[in-house]
Amino acid sequence: MASSNRLSRRDFVKVVTAGLGTLMGASVVVPAVDYLIDPALKASETDTWIPLGPVENYPIGEPTPFSFTTTKVHGWEKAVNSNGIFVLRKSETEIEVLSNVCTHLGCRVTWHPELQEYVCPCHNAHFDKEGNVDSGPAPRPLDNYEIKIEDGNLFIHFTEG
Numbered sequence: 001m002a003s004s005n006r007l008s009r010r011d012f013v014k015v016v017t018a019g020l021g022t023l024m025g026a027s028v029v030v031p032a033v034d035y036l037i038d039p040a041l042k043a044s045e046t047d048t049w050i051p052l053g054p055v056e057n058y059p060i061g062e063p064t065p066f067s068f069t070t071t072k073v074h075g076w077e078k079a080v081n082s083n084g085i086f087v088l089r090k091s092e093t094e095i096e097v098l099s100n101v102c103t104h105l106g107c108r109v110t111w112h113p114e115l116q117e118y119v120c121p122c123h124n125a126h127f128d129k130e131g132n133v134d135s136g137p138a139p140r141p142l143d144n145y146e147i148k149i150e151d152g153n154l155f156i157h158f159t160e161g
């Protein structure tokens, strides 16, 4: 007597065909979904050395403004950011690079040679030539950047999360 639980040849072929079809479909759908969703879950982080050109381009004693852009990718969104800095060459070998972003609420400071200070236009914070707070609501000095000099060219270490 034949058991009713035994798989017929025809049913076996159906099960194997359905299984292979499912595997083949998954092998197409899973990478496609990953391709579509993965960028939305990723945020890029900027961690690079920005070249500022030859050191000799920067006069000794006066802060020199410099600007550059960075591109940040967050998921499907791509943003180009404008960044501003001041290069303060104190001597032939001593260089400090300051951010132009006010440490109060993030407005951009400008250098005022007549005052020998950076001044923030938003709430009138004043910073000395080396970025220390002279007056106003700024809670701390201007940020400064790690620098390196290679073959006479200046670079800053720039990170952006």
Ligand code: FES
Binding pocket: 102, 103, 104, 105, 106, 107, 120, 121, 122, 123, 124, 125, 136, 137, 138
């Ligand atoms: S943002 Fe600069 S003083 Fe407020």
